[in-house]
Amino acid sequence: MQRTIFEPSHELFRESFRTFVEKEMKPHFEAWEQAGLTDRSLFLRAGEAGFLGTDVPEQYGGGGVKDFRYNQIISEEIQYAGVAGGGAGITLHNDICLPYYLNLATPEQLDRWLPGIVSGELITAIAMTEPGIGSDLAGMQTTAIRDGDRYIVNGSKTFITNGINSDIVIVAAKTDPTQKHKGMSLLIVERGMKGFERGRNLEKVGLHSQDTAELFFNDVEVPVENLLGEEGKGFVHLVTNLPQERLSIAVAGVGAAQAALNWTVEYAKERKAFGQPIGSFQNSRFKLAEMRTEVEVATQYIDQCVVALNEGRLSADDAAMAKWWTTELQKRTVDTCVQLHGGYGYMLEYPIARAYVDARITTIYGGTTEIMKEIVGRSMGF
Numbered sequence: 393m394q395r396t397i398f399e400p401s402h403e404l405f406r407e408s409f410r411t412f413v414e415k416e417m418k419p420h421f422e423a424w425e426q427a428g429l430t431d432r433s434l435f436l437r438a439g440e441a442g443f444l445g446t447d448v449p450e451q452y453g454g455g456g457v458k459d460f461r462y463n464q465i466i467s468e469e470i471q472y473a474g475v476a477g478g479g480a481g482i483t484l485h486n487d488i489c490l491p492y493y494l495n496l497a498t499p500e501q502l503d504r505w506l507p508g509i510v511s512g513e514l515i516t517a518i519a520m521t522e523p524g525i526g527s528d529l530a531g532m533q534t535t536a537i538r539d540g541d542r543y544i545v546n547g548s549k550t551f552i553t554n555g556i557n558s559d560i561v562i563v564a565a566k567t568d569p570t571q572k573h574k575g576m577s578l579l580i581v582e583r584g585m586k587g588f589e590r591g592r593n594l595e596k597v598g599l600h601s602q603d604t605a606e607l608f609f610n611d612v613e614v615p616v617e618n619l620l621g622e623e624g625k626g627f628v629h630l631v632t633n634l635p636q637e638r639l640s641i642a643v644a645g646v647g648a649a650q651a652a653l654n655w656t657v658e659y660a661k662e663r664k665a666f667g668q669p670i671g672s673f674q675n676s677r678f679k680l681a682e683m684r685t686e687v688e689v690a691t692q693y694i695d696q697c698v699v700a701l702n703e704g705r706l707s708a709d710d711a712a713m714a715k716w717w718t719t720e721l722q723k724r725t726v727d728t729c730v731q732l733h734g735g736y737g738y739m740l741e742y743p744i745a746r747a748y749v750d751a752r753i754t755t756i757y758g759g760t761t762e763i764m765k766e767i768v769g770r771s772m773g774f
């Protein structure tokens with residue numbers, strides 16, 4: 393079914409980002425996958441080309457257009473090109489971290505950080521998860537205790553995307569450890585602050601070119617000027633921003649499913665068995681038809697979620713439904729597509745194999761499928 397949400401300006405943007413991916417990402421992608429890290433120069437090149445902070449006001453160097461369709465296009469093109477691991481840092485930067493600055497920062501903080509975020513000189517990350525907690529964020533142990541004009545931060549975080557490359561990290565910590573939700577605040581911890589250390593670049597099942605790391609805080613002195621939003625409102629700030637994070641993951645999920653389907657249709661036309669293209673077996677044809685149906689239905693829902701986000705009416709349960717449905721769809725689609733590729737589907741030189749290992753995390757990060765269903769269930773009064 394034809395998608396109706398895009399205008400000619402979006403199509404031009406899509407073409408230009410597609411060219412960027414071809415020139416600046418694809419030739420380096422294999423090296424990044426081997427290194428376990430995307431070169432940080434990618435952020436500078438993306439910044440230069442106008443692909444960071446399309447929604448940041450022009451006075452800070454941004455695109456000045458608040459329209460998540462541009463973010464959606466970036467994410468889709470990354471998936472279609474099969475460079476998910478190389479692009480994840482950029483979508484996290486644009487879709488997930490940047491809104492915290494745009495929504496919560498003081499004018500001084502905007503002056504300080506936005507130009508670097510838009511140029512790619514300052515790479516962002518957000519650190520909520522700890523070794524002992526993930527889903528149950530209110531139980532976090534990291535503390536930030538006020539001492540005059542600074543906070544003293546102690547604790548550790550894990551599984552942090554852009555963990556190695558990041559220059560400024562939004563850290564969720566307890567400013568009042570006697571409280572659960574109400575004791576949490578958000579602080580910007582900067583590269584080079586004394587006592588802020590990075591652990592290993594974690595070895596993952598997939599998304600190899602995406603750096604995911606542990607972060608350690610030992611008596612890190614963070615000036616009060618680095619408090620983002622209000623003290624004690626950290627949990628509210630997280631809950632407010634999570635629907636956009638979940639929609640971002642959903643957009644990537646449906647994009648990845650579409651990409652897997654595209655590669656498999658091509659393959660099923662070329663590959664022959666028993667003297668006929670494998671796509672012409674009834675089982676293959678039915679599988680392809682089922683996948684196309686599911687992906688197209690999901691795409692229409694996600695497009696409407698993007699429109700709802702733009703209009704400020706995307707609810708937490710809309711985003712939760714989008715996230716769990718599309719990422720589960722991604723998982724089963726890539727699995728079926730591997731099957732249709734036969735043995736070649738297990739070879740990393742085929743994009744479908746990489747899509748398979750990359751897909752496994754998406755039903756977990758940004759809130760697991762189970763937590764998404766909790767949110768949806770609670771919104772129904774249970």
Ligand SMILES: Cc1cc2nc3c(=O)[nH]c(=O)nc-3n(C[C@H](O)[C@H](O)[C@H](O)COP(=O)(O)OP(=O)(O)OC[C@H]3O[C@@H](n4cnc5c(N)ncnc54)[C@H](O)[C@@H]3O)c2cc1C
Nearest residue numbers: 518519520521525526527551552553756757758759760762
């Ligand atoms: C590659 C990668 C990148 C990540 N990037 C970031 C990042 O940038 N920043 C960040 O802060 N975090 C990040 N994370 C962490 C991620 O968000 C968490 O792993 C995720 O939220 C799940 O938390 P957990 O791992 O502690 O699992 P747990 O919370 O321990 O959950 C384990 C299992 O129990 C289930 N469960 C838990 N509670 C309930 C419940 N109430 N009802 C039913 N089932 C439940 C879960 O669904 C899951 O199946 C990343 C993780 C990975 C692997």
